[in-house]
Amino acid sequence: MPTMFRYEPVPRDIGVEEALAARIGDAAHLLARQYAFGEFAGDDAASPVDVSLAQEIHLLDGWRPGSSGVEGEGNGEVEGEGEGEGAGESDWQPYRPGRMVLEELVEQEPPAGPDARLTLAAGLRWRRELASAGLAALLPAFATTCPCAVDGPLAPAPLGAAVRSRLPDPVALVPWLARLVDRDETAAKEFGAAAPDQEALAGAAERWLHWWAPRVADGAPDEPVPPPPPAGWNPNRLEYAFAVRSSTVPELELRAQEYPGGHLDWWAVDAPPAHIPVTEAAVTHEQRAIVPTPAIFGGMPASRYWEMEDARINFGAVDTSPADLGRLLLIAFTTVYGNDWFCCPLPSPVGSLSRVVHCSVTDVFGGATVLAHASLEDPDWNLFGLGEDRGGIAMGGGGGDGTEPPPSPWFYRAASLPAGLESPPAESVLLLRDEAANLAWAVEETVGDLAGEPLDRYARWVAALPPRPAAEPGDPPADRYLLATEVPGHWYPLVPQPVDPDAPEQIRLLLAGLVRDENTPARPLGRLLGEQQWLFEEEVPRSGVRVERSRQYTRWHDGSAHAWSARRKVSGSGSGSSGLRYDVLEPPQGQAPVPPPEPQPAPPAPPAA
Template sequence: MEDKFNPRDISKALAERLHPTVMMWNRLEGRPRTHDFDRAMKAEVRDALWMLTRQWQMGEFTSDDAGSPVFAKVHISNSQLDLYKAANRKEEPYEDNVPLEVKAEQKKILFSREGKELSIDIRLQMGRYWLKLLKSRSLDLAAAYIRQYTFVLPDPARNTDHIHAHREVWQQYAAISGRSMDGYKFLQYIEIIGNQASDDITSDAGQIGVLAELAENFRLWFKKLYYQPEEDENNAWLPDRLEYQFESSALSAADIKTLTAKEYYDGHLDWYAFDIDQKEGLATEKPKDTVTETFIPAHVQFDGMPDTRWWKFEDGKTNLGAVRPSTTDLSKLLLMEFGLIYANDWFIFPQTLPVGVLTNIEGLTVRNNFGETIWVKAAEQESVAAEPWSMFKLSSQTQNNTLFLAPAAMKVQEGEPLEKIMLIRDEMSNMVWGIETAVPLPIGVADKGGEAALRVRQYHENIVKASTSAAQVPFTARISYQAMTDVPENWIPFIPVHVKNDNRQTQLQRASMLRIIEGDPHEPVKVKPRTSILREGLDHLGTDLTTPAPLAFFIHEEEVPRAGVSVSQSFQRTRWVNGEVFVWQGMKKNTGKGEGSSNLAFDQIRAVEKS
């Protein structure tokens, strides 16, 4: 059979048309209906108002004799931060491997107060870790360390109300007493010069060397686990202002720039928290790092901006035309004017700022499409106003072109507040009350301040009732005299006093209420705050570092407005750019909820209720 459908010579088969086929051709280009393109080129618009609106939106009705920028060059200098100073403390080298807010907010963890053990949860954590280190070296010494550094449940007494007045605290103490190791007590012992981790534990020479090595690892582990100052006086918290204050300086041969955060309290550190002060530099200091870059300017782009194509609608997710500002909303009016009228007149150039470095724009030149080169100055240098407006620039008494990308944590995990207080004004009593709304318990958790204060008072009342056997004589008079009404023990008074050597200016001084219990054979004691925020100065020690020498605590009156303030303290955690994790205690201040009344009254005559 002839293979007629498989030709040997395809060219010959096509030329002689040996195999008849059905062929069809399709054109891929557009086929015009007419050869006259005049009407198509006119771009006729049936709605003339639409075209006029789009021309107005694109700014075609306004123009000036200016060209478009096509080339630019910028000269930038960088100054590395060198020094750090917390409040009125001494200067120290700046640590670029630590977030600046961690450095500023750090506070020493409180492990004891008035001889009472606190932070039991961290003490247990430290003890478990030491026993884990012993197990890693196969040292069977856990029982010996638990006996040597153990927890002891004290007997019920007036001075142990911090344990026996709270059921959950007593339960935990009872559970760990004699069974768990107090790791902080062990750390205190080995940090004393001359003490060894093996003292009173073992006399084996081989084990002594291993324990010394483990003790050093234990110290480094705890120092890395919680970021805290060596001394609590080195933090940047100002108790009389209820805010942080610190500064960092960059030294160079050209100038000395100092960044000052005078009122930092909101928990998130950024460039707007700083003011800058610039002075002449020293010839012996290091020079600045400079860089010159060229770039092509690009138009500013944002959601909702007018599209450059006439036949394309803008994204409806951001509708600037739907903004309805009032006559006093200048910020909204400026935003709409920028977005709808002058949006295509703004150009940007990308510049990556190094973290924790002061970047100064020394000069910027732009060349337009007409070949003109223009030296661009900052807006505040061109302005004739007394207080020129600028953006993303640090506040200063003089003009500056310095930008600062704060070395702050991008995201911070914050725990539940361990302490929280409210400062409110009580106009009826003519004083300020510091209300402890959350107080720390010794086991490391917070409790409601009102409930904790009530339990402590009931604990003392029960002790007084148990020790008082004499029957009370009932009142026979119809009325009784009450010298003073009761106030919850979590309400700490602050009374106005004159500033020293000033007859007009006043400030708020911490005072105390008395704990008066009917039938108590002992003299009434002063109720002291339980939060470290309000205990400022109470735990101060004398020159011998053993004798208590309490100091008065003052708060500037302007720091407690009519709305009041709220201050809290909690553990916080973040991860830095190098992957290192930081855990620290930080404070935060917020606006309060207004005035209040304690119902405190003096010298009252009350009717006696008949039983």
Template sequence: MAGLFVFVASPAQYSTVGRSIQLSGSVGGAGSGSVSWVSIQLGAGGPTVKPNGRENWSWQGLIPNNIRPGQAFQIIVTASGVIQTKGWPEPEYETVDGQAVLNVVLENVVPELTVDSFQSPVVVTQFPYVFQLEGSASEAKPEIYGVPQVQYRIGNGAFVAASPVIGNAARWTAGVSVATKGDTVITVQASDNFGSVTTVQKTLTVFEYPMPTEVDPNAKKTLAGVPTTSSITSWTRLEPQCSDADIGASSNARLFDPLWLMTRQWQIGEFQGEDTGSPVQARVRATGALLTRCYFGELPSDNKAPPYDPTLEPLEAVVERRRMRPAGADDSRMLTLAVEAGLHFLRMLERNATAKKYRPAFLAHYVLQPPLTLSADDAGRRFVQTMVGRAPDARRLASAFRQPDSSQIVFDAALNIAAADRAPVQQVASAWLAWYDGLFTEPGAPSQDAWMPSRLEYAVSVATRLSADPQDALTFSASEFDGGRLDWSSFDINKTAGVDTTGDVYPIALTETTMPAPVSFHGAPAPRFWELEDAKIAYGLVSAGPADVAQMLMIEYASTYGNDWFVVPLNLPVGSVTRIDSLVVTDTFGVRSLLRPIGDPELPQPFFSLWQVSILRRAGESLGGDISPSERIGAPVPNLFFLPPTLGRTIDGAPLEDVLFMRDEMANMGWGIERSIESAIETPLKLASDPAPADSAPPPSTALPRYRLSTTVPDNWIPLLPVQPNNTDNAVSQLRPGAVLQPNSTAKPQFARSEVLKALSTQWLYDEEVPREGVHITRRRHMTRWIDGSTWVWTAFRSEVGTGEGSAGLRFDQIEDGGRSEQGFD
């Protein structure tokens, strides 16, 4: 049977269309007939519209509201017409139809709704509690969807329309009134003209604490405003003195005169006590986040930093680590490790039935070769002479097994390993290489080195964020870390430069309910009558004069207020930052008290900065003038507890390298004295550190005068010469390491051999980093275990105070004549 052909030109099949749509197409197959009508149905069972035109039709309009955002639906185009089936002798016509079905998806456009954060929990003296609720509401295509309508409701109440902010249609505001205490759910929803709704819920916690009753304004009060009858003649504690050897009368605790006891109670102020109970439960709510980023070195500005997981790596180890293993076969460091690791490779070959037959080949091909230069100490030379030609060299093995372009180990053809045996031998080599690389932790790239040679100290920055709010992005910088224990006090909050933590894992809420434990200390009064107190410390017997204010305050605190403190434990993960949100204490009478953290905006400005992290203050920056105290540079940041991944205990080795920096005012320069360096067998190699004494006996008076170009200096005294920098860092002067050239016609300079001074070849030392007392740098091995049981071994620098000024006795241009010398210049 003949029929019409309906074509849809736009939009395409299975495409995404907007709420405002434009359809076009054509109808064919009518021939000598005609198209009677065309209709468009929007969705199965939806409304029908008439397009413009018939053979070539088009329509533009809005998708109806019954089709939701993101929903797939059909557009059905139907056409009807007549065609001529017979032309002679009389024409005949037949009614025909045609249909096209277009499958499309409506764009997912819904209102975007945000609710600004508000204070919760809050404490009020009476209800209702009124506050301003604000936020924003917008639509992706306002010209089609319009401005969303915002409504809110309190608890299960009815929805109430919010008011748009004048001059900013995207912002809305509402005056909210809460009449019940406890947790109240506030629901806010935004809807557009097509029935799309977005809902956001917030919880408001309100505590009610009525104001205390009025007291006599003329009555005597304590500093806290509590009425009192105490005076300078009152007592806070009575201690009986019994000189009788028989303690029976004292232990009986007989009461002869109740009135006398009541006067004693009045005397020590017991009648002033409030009807309060002891805390039996404490609920802590906090927000915490683990460290997510770590930047090594001084943080110049906002930077990207590699990810860091404090549960896997101790921060001190990754900050202090230095290069340990030799870089190649020509590096003479740690020869003992090269030999021991090579022998361990032979042992691993022996344990494999297939690979052990290639033990002679590996030993012959990678045997330890004689070094280009022998070790400077006798022990090192004997070790080299003993092991050369007898043990494999792990340096050469590691270089051969590491393939920069492939993860699979490729063996040298000279080993003659059969194709069938390559897999077992590769398995042994891979296991040995993983063991060799995991022995020590070292910086893998210059960006992982936190040591700053120009400052003779470490610098590191760690970062995390407590929420998606940019104000909760925190960067902690330790810019002057000398080595040792890297604790929270080593860090400051960096406000001028930060590490980008956008997109990192957001924190979790911490809630812990526990029983408060009373604080105890030596000499505290016993809480029970029959409990014998410790007699080692008796605060009542401490003698104090009229001017001993500190001792009297200590006695007063221990005797009167010592039992007013309680400890509430809070379990926190290592390497986290925590902010206390609320602390609710329940006492024995069932009364719940809300304790606000220090720094709460509704509390007065605190004058307490102990155990709080400060804001980093750089050289030349002001402490702040007209800005608020909380924004001043160097001011403490309240309510922020930083628990860095600090090591508990480390095993430290003997110093392998010892370098002393000192100033020489006579020579107008500084010296880097290499007192010991690491030998090839990983032991300290002592170097002569004292300058050679001058000639003790003067030449005979009859001898001719002689000229001395300069005095000699020990080879391990490396000069630090002052130079003028390029002023890119506003430095006045810097110290550049030089070399010793002895006046013995050898013309062979003696350069630095220690790792500390070699690091200064690219970065010159700031002049102020070598004060008059000097600097003492040591390098040694450290080992520890981390919380996951892993073992960490690394080499680190330690920066300590030096031994003061010194002199190398360096002088130039001297004329020695008959025991008398005329010096030129220093």
């Protein structure tokens, strides 16, 4: 193994008075000091003084949800129907980085009727309208005729149920108020309104409907329907997929096929490595007659003799060995070659694609040097570059002739979202593997109740467990045989299903229900699992996966406020146990029943020998 050694002087005196004195003896001493500082080396004598740049800039103006039409591994189905190469120009939607937030466009969930917050706001609004018309006494009649749901598996807490029981349901209220606006005397008598008060009641109903209409643009459905997932959400992968582009260079699409949610920046997208000729109409030539700024970093050696260096970072004190080439090269670069780099600012608009098409550097001797993209000489140098699109050539793989494609020369300056406000998870689902039961499970940890508040499904399931009957006096204790133990009500199995009968080793995980008692719902209650049918097997690793829904609120750089619901896929907590066992003897009935605890993740496996 090659080794690298570093030589450093070891002073005999610990004092610094002699060094700080910098005594001058003669001209030979000054020449020696110049030689020690490398001032006689001519290989790096020319310094840049002028830089001429030309870059090609394209502003992003379109986006579309869905993947790029890549077939799933081993499933024989296409993800994102209608997308990819067969998608037309009509599939692209307008995107304006100056006014639109890309995260909101990609993650926004389509509305499916009024949510809990809008329902409560509408009930309170009608209460205020009645009070302003002097008809507050009619509110109980409206709450009785158009009641809000306060029971069922998603029943809210007692406080939330008490508030909702005193307010009407806006969906059921709309047809009644429409009749009141038309001066329907039968409808007015239904709520106990006297004849002199019907005109004031009709005015209050008209004002409320005028407030309600723009908030439910499509109208509330007569029957509840399951809300669709976001357009860019892939329920079989539990990830977002989308693409952005500029109409001036339509052949270059930035695709994100595995965006798990969270912060969306330049590293979330990939670009195809295809060669795209320069569009001269989009090239901006810019002459920057400035001295390029030397690159600086923390702990960099000072270039002046009488300048004190930053003592917080000391590369000379890095603990390394002669065989640790990585640290030795880092130390050599920072202490010897760190002053060979220069910076030249190159502005680019936010939400744009750009690439440098010409770069000429003029030094102090008048020589001009044309610089090419660094990846042309070293393909591994691709800092802040766009990776290869997985829909084309596999990442890290080469072409048909055994050569690797060059890195993308494009630079994507994303319209990155600043820090905003994020609520606690309104819904949380844990996907894990149960080695004891040889199954994978989808666990609904938290869902939103009818009042929009988080509901702990484990706590609700334990509270609903029926008490075991006590043994009669004088009866001897006896065990009871159980074919299988009970699984918690918020655990739903992911049953393996062969994708192709001829290839049984290729499976996918199908979400199924369990036969339970009448108090436990057989199907999931939340939105995440409610729209789920099956998953790819690799999406539930041994480490587990947790998917969360939360509310986002932020302000864009133009001052506009944006609020939406987003999803995020994070790592789980390992494998776990559902408590499912077969051939079990239950304890005697005289003993007090103890509800099964919340299943905890299984301990990690011991390291391999």
